[in-house]
Amino acid sequence: MLQAQIIRSITFRRALAVTGAFAVFVIALFGFIYWQTDQYLIARSDRMIARQLNVIAALPGERRLDAIDEHLRQDSRGVQYAGLFAADGRRITGNLEQFPPGLQMNDSVQSLSVVRTLQTGRETHAIRAVARRMANGDALAIGREVDETREISHVVGQALALGLLPAFCLCLVAGAWLSMRAQERVEDVNQHVQRIIAGDLRERLPHRDVDDPFSRLAAIVNGMLDEMETMIHALAGVGNDIAHDLRTPLTRARLALERGRTNATTMEQLQVVADKAVANIDQSLTIITALLRLAAIENSRRSAAFGNVPLHELLREVCDIYEPIAENKNIHLRVEVGHRLNVRGDRDLLLEAVANLVDNAIKFTPEGGKVDIELLLGDSEAIVRVSDTGPGISEQEREAVLRRFYRSDKIRSTPGVGLGLNLVAAIVKLHGFRLVIHSGQGGRLEIICPDEQCEGRGLGSPMSA
Amino acid sequence: MTKLLLIEDDSETAEEITAELADRGFEIEWSDNGIEGLDKARSSRPDAMIVDRLLPGMDGLTVIEALRKDQVRTPVLVLSALGAVDDRVRGLRMGGDDYLTKPFAIVELVARVEALLRRPAESRDTTLRVGPLELDLIERTAKRGDRVIDLLPREFRLLEYMMQRSDQLLTRAMLLEEVWNYKFVPATNLVDVHMGRLRHKVDGPEEVPMIHNVRGAGFILRTGP
Numbered sequence: 001m002l003q004a005q006i007i008r009s010i011t012f013r014r015a016l017a018v019t020g021a022f023a024v025f026v027i028a029l030f031g032f033i034y035w036q037t038d039q040y041l042i043a044r045s046d047r048m049i050a051r052q053l054n055v056i057a058a059l060p061g062e063r064r065l066d067a068i069d070e071h072l073r074q075d076s077r078g079v080q081y082a083g084l085f086a087a088d089g090r091r092i093t094g095n096l097e098q099f100p101p102g103l104q105m106n107d108s109v110q111s112l113s114v115v116r117t118l119q120t121g122r123e124t125h126a127i128r129a130v131a132r133r134m135a136n137g138d139a140l141a142i143g144r145e146v147d148e149t150r151e152i153s154h155v156v157g158q159a160l161a162l163g164l165l166p167a168f169c170l171c172l173v174a175g176a177w178l179s180m181r182a183q184e185r186v187e188d189v190n191q192h193v194q195r196i197i198a199g200d201l202r203e204r205l206p207h208r209d210v211d212d213p214f215s216r217l218a219a220i221v222n223g224m225l226d227e228m229e230t231m232i233h234a235l236a237g238v239g240n241d242i243a244h245d246l247r248t249p250l251t252r253a254r255l256a257l258e259r260g261r262t263n264a265t266t267m268e269q270l271q272v273v274a275d276k277a278v279a280n281i282d283q284s285l286t287i288i289t290a291l292l293r294l295a296a297i298e299n300s301r302r303s304a305a306f307g308n309v310p311l312h313e314l315l316r317e318v319c320d321i322y323e324p325i326a327e328n329k330n331i332h333l334r335v336e337v338g339h340r341l342n343v344r345g346d347r348d349l350l351l352e353a354v355a356n357l358v359d360n361a362i363k364f365t366p367e368g369g370k371v372d373i374e375l376l377l378g379d380s381e382a383i384v385r386v387s388d389t390g391p392g393i394s395e396q397e398r399e400a401v402l403r404r405f406y407r408s409d410k411i412r413s414t415p416g417v418g419l420g421l422n423l424v425a426a427i428v429k430l431h432g433f434r435l436v437i438h439s440g441q442g443g444r445l446e447i448i449c450p451d452e453q454c455e456g457r458g459l460g461s462p463m464s465a
Numbered sequence: 466m467t468k469l470l471l472i473e474d475d476s477e478t479a480e481e482i483t484a485e486l487a488d489r490g491f492e493i494e495w496s497d498n499g500i501e502g503l504d505k506a507r508s509s510r511p512d513a514m515i516v517d518r519l520l521p522g523m524d525g526l527t528v529i530e531a532l533r534k535d536q537v538r539t540p541v542l543v544l545s546a547l548g549a550v551d552d553r554v555r556g557l558r559m560g561g562d563d564y565l566t567k568p569f570a571i572v573e574l575v576a577r578v579e580a581l582l583r584r585p586a587e588s589r590d591t592t593l594r595v596g597p598l599e600l601d602l603i604e605r606t607a608k609r610g611d612r613v614i615d616l617l618p619r620e621f622r623l624l625e626y627m628m629q630r631s632d633q634l635l636t637r638a639m640l641l642e643e644v645w646n647y648k649f650v651p652a653t654n655l656v657d658v659h660m661g662r663l664r665h666k667v668d669g670p671e672e673v674p675m676i677h678n679v680r681g682a683g684f685i686l687r688t689g690p
Contacts, residue, residue, distance in 0.1 A: 285568060305551065320619055321645060324658045348648045 011182045015175020023168050030160035038153045045144045046109040046128055053107075053130050053142040056082075061136060065093045079145040081114065081127055087137035099139055105131040111146065185214050201229045246284050253280035290419045297349070297426040309345045311449075312337040315373050315384065318354045326362050326371060333362070335373040341382050343454050345431045353427040356420045357386040357445050364390035364443055380451045387444040395439045402437075466492045467582060470511035472502035472528065473544065474520050478567075482515070485571050486578070499523030503531055511539060513581050515574070518545035518556065526559040533560040540581040542574070553648075572682040576634040585629040595628045596675060596688040598667070609667060619644075620663050627676070627686040636683035660684055 056067045068082045072095055083096030091098065100112055109130045116123050129143030189205055196203045204225060207218035253276070260273025319335035326333035343350075354373070361371045369389040376383040393401060401421050428435040428447055438444040469486060473479040474497045483493045494509060496502035499522040506514060506528070518525040529541050543561035545552060556564045563577050593600040597610045605621055607614040616624065626644050627635060637656040641647040645655075660676065668674040677685050 321655060321659075324662050325655065328658060351647070352649045 012175050012179035015171060015178060019168060019171035019175065022171065023164065026164055026167070027160070030156070030164070034153055034156050034160070037156055038150075041152055042128065042146065045146070046130075049128065049130055049142045049144050050107075050109060052082075053132060053140060056142065057132055057134060057140055061134075061138075064134075064138075064140070068093050079147075081129060081141070081143035081145070083139075083141045085139040085141070087139070092138065094141075096141060096143075099131075100129060100141060100143075103129055103131045103141060105133045105139060107132055114143070189218070196225065201225070201232060245287055249280040249283040249287070253277040253284075256280070287419075290423070294419060294422055294426055297423070297430055305346050306344050307347065309343050309347045309350055311341045311343050311350070311382070311384065312339065312375055314347065314351055315354060315375055318351065318358055319373055321355070322358050322362060329362065329365070330367045331362055331365050332370045333358075333373075334370070337375045339375060339377055339382075341375060341377070341449075341454060343382075343431070343449055346427075349427045349430070353424045353447065354384065354386070356424050357447075360420060360445075361386050361388040361390070361443055364388060366390065378448075382449045382451070382454055384447040384449070385444065386446075387442060390443050392441050392443045393437060393439050398437050398439050466490065467513070468492045468494070468509065468511045469578065470502070470506055470509065470514045471495045472497075472499065472506075472514070472520060472525065473517040474498060475517075481571065482574065485575065489575060491578075497521075499525065499528050503528045506532055506537070506539065507535070513578055514539055514541045515578065516541055516543055516561075518543055518547060518552075526556060526561075529560040540584065542577055542581055544569075544574075570636075570682075572634070573636050573638060576636045576639065576683060579633050580630060580635075580639065583630065583633060593625065593628045595631045595686065598624075598628060598675065600625055600628060609669070609672070612669065614666050616663075616666065619659070620666065623659060623663055624667065627684070631686045631688050634679055634683050634685050639683070656684075 052071065056064055056071070059067050064084060068084055071082055072080060081094070081096055083094030083099065084092040085096075085099045086092055089099055095116075096114060097117065100114055102112055103110060107130060109128050111126065111128050113124050113126045114129075116125060126146045127143040128146050129141055131139055131141040133139055192203050192205050204222045205218035207215040207222070256273050256276040260270055260277075264270045264273055315335050315337055319333055323333055358371065358373060365371055365388040371386070371388045374383075374385045374387070376385060402425055424445075424447075425435050432450070432452075434448040434450075436446040436448060438446070467490075469491050471479060471482055471486075471493055473482065473495070476497065479495055479497065483495055486493050494505060494511065496505050497520075499520040501522070502516070502520070503523060505511075516525040516528060520528070523531075525543060525545075529543070532539065532541075540562045541560065543556040543564045544567060545556065545564065546567045553564045553566075562581055565574060565577060591601065591603050593602065599608045600621070601607075602625070605618070607616050607621065607624060623640070623644050626640070640656050640660075660678070664674075664676045667676055675686055675688075677687060679685055
């Protein structure tokens with residue numbers, strides 16, 4: 001029921017209330033104007049008749065009659081009243097039939113009503129009049145119709161009515177229209193939301209770049225939907241990734257077992273088959289664990305486990321651990337930590353991230369090369385840099401390396417699943433840091449820790465190992 | 466014979482574990498739910514326990530908690546499909562002594578059970594002696610017989626760990642966790658490389674090898690041939 005909805009809607013009610021208040025105010029205003037106008041007109045009229053009285057009273061006796069007649073003759077509209085009465089009440093001249101009863105002869109203007117007899121019959125008029133007793137005993141009365149002023153006031157009143165009513169209606173219509181529009185927008189949003197609920201995550205609320213509350217709200221909700229879509233895809237992606245990359249090792253395991261079952265004749269052969277199967281199953285499990293961990297970190301609340309991590313010590317530890325491996329490949333592994341730096345984070349995860357970078361660096365660097373681990377302090381951030389003298393990452397590869405299971409051809413023969421950098425990226429993101437992958441000759445990856453995440457930096461004696 | 470109690474609700478897994486441990490000469494008792502398991506733990510007093518975390522009746526961690534409240538100090542190895550670090554920490558905090566996530570290699574299980582049973586006693590000695598090897602824990606020096614072994618700090622730590630658990634199988638996972646405090650498994654064979662270095666220094670060309678690689682399982686420091 002659109003009407004009922006409109007009337008019930010808050011927008012409409014508000015519009016109604018505003019209209020009502022407006023109407024009350026306008027009526028009050030106009031009423032005031034009416035009253036003031038009335039007063040003014042009456043006051044002006046009073047002044048006129050008082051002045052007239054003075055003028056006529058100031059004239060010598062005989063002239064008074066002429067003046068009164070002249071005065072009345074000039075009254076084309078018939079609103080003036082004048083009368084000169086003898087002391088005994090007898091009318092001398094003027095259009096007042098008798099001296100108005102109740103009219104005080106005290107020079108103050110009063111309201112009263114008089115009766116006039118015209119061709120059309122007897123009429124009663126309300127007038128304002130003033131009277132004075134002359135020196136010779138005559139009574140002089142000057143008056144003026146009030147109806148006239150009333151009429152003018154009436155005009156004002158009518159203008160008010162004529163203006164107010166349409167304004168009132170306009171307000172109601174505007175209120176109804178605004179309410180309808182609001183309803184429409186809400187309904188529109190509802191349609192979109194229903195589609196999102198039904199599963200279409202790509203839907204977004206429409207909004208124009210106008211600065212109205214609805215648009216702003218839509219923009220906010222869209223931002224939220226973007227986040228949610230990313231998260232849901234990430235979680236769904238885990239399932240996809242797992243399914244996709246598990247097929248290979250599991251298929252291998254199965255094939256080996258099947259063949260072995262049919263063809264193996266000796267214990268040794270079966271053991272070979274079993275070894276193959278176990279190796280492939282282990283590979284699958286590694287993938288599953290890694291992916292689940294990745295998902296857990298990417299969508300994680302693990303920041304609850306955050307503590308104070310001395311980054312400088314951590315880097316030295318990683319260098320220590322990988323030193324023999326570097327040595328095996330004749331690679332010079334060096335750590336340069338010139339400063340002490342503590343960060344808020346998860347020690348285990350950060351260790352894993354840096355270890356991954358160093359592991360990669362060593363893997364990619366040919367014999368006789370160099371791998372450097374450095375802790376640098378920038379303007380408002382700290383940088384953990386792992387660089388090597390290997391072939392580096394090309395511009396095109398930069399995007400690709402962060403894809404799941406991507407393994408560069410250069411290291412295809414080495415063990416690994418291709419999730420290392422994903423893990424590093426996820427850990428870095430969890431900590432609020434940034435991962436920067438430089439392209440070009442020589443690998444260079446940096447973890448950038450903005451100062452807000454660091455807890456304390458100090459200068460220690462530069463050490464390198 | 467060493468008595469072990471296994472509390473595990475999956476019968477197939479339990480069968481495999483029981484069979485393997487029995488082969489190694491252990492006496493195994495099995496329960497498939499938490500309440501009965503707790504009873505058996507109290508009544509039969511095993512030397513060590515293997516407890517699955519997710520059990521019907523009473524979950525594994527609660528069983529351990531109950532035992533600890535009763536001042537029962539039996540070493541417990543917790544098995545679990547829950548592998549996140551937080552789960553591990555919780556398992557250990559509730560009274561477990563070691564934590565193994567499923568799936569695991571049976572070799573790993575056995576190695577850890579043996580490690581639990583032969584936990585190195587708290588020793589005030591400042592010198593560790595295993596066969597001809599001698600470690601001065603204060604000076605941080607090492608000798609084999611009369612030959613001084615020049616060890617890097619991490620190599621010393623590794624040798625110390627192995628000497629404290631001589632004649633026990635030490636898996637790569639155990640070494641990573643205990644010696645390097647790694648909660649994750651690196652892709653590269655870190656442990657092997659480090660162990661290779663250590664072996665080179667400890668087992669001289671004419672000497673009887675003490676550090677052995679157990680194929681597919683881990684490493685062991687043997688006192689005798």
